[in-house]
Amino acid sequence: MSTARLNDRLAGQQPLVLGLFRIVLGLLFTSEGAATVFGLLDRPASPVGEWPFWYAGVIELVAGALVLAGFLTRGAAFLSSGIMAFAYFTEHQKDGLFPLQNGGLSPALFCWGFLLLVFFGPGALSLAGRDRRRDTLPGAPRRVGGRAS
16 A cells, blocks of 8 residues: 555544544543542542642543533633643642653643644544534535524
């Protein structure tokens, strides 16, 4: 198979792979938030109102669920990327420069993964994409200014 054909074939799968990436990232982030807020997965719950851990857990839970579902993905991903950057620089950076030194590998990877979704969007398999797919079906009415035409 030629490189051009392989590139074309892979490019055609980008929306699906991006959607799967979003789903996995959202699921992992939601589980982090659930563990922090509810004390799941062998992690003690953060006391309600404890700054910044309980608030970060709530944001992780809600924003992770939005990303997982593919609803308001870019906004939720932007917020998630920001809180992971905040977590890295306030909690981990003081213990060393590199994530392997300071235990900040997860926040660093979450930060950059969510930043990717900010720029590339939700991909396939998202709730937001349901309306677009319906509008692009053959014979479906085309939306103009929010109304079907």
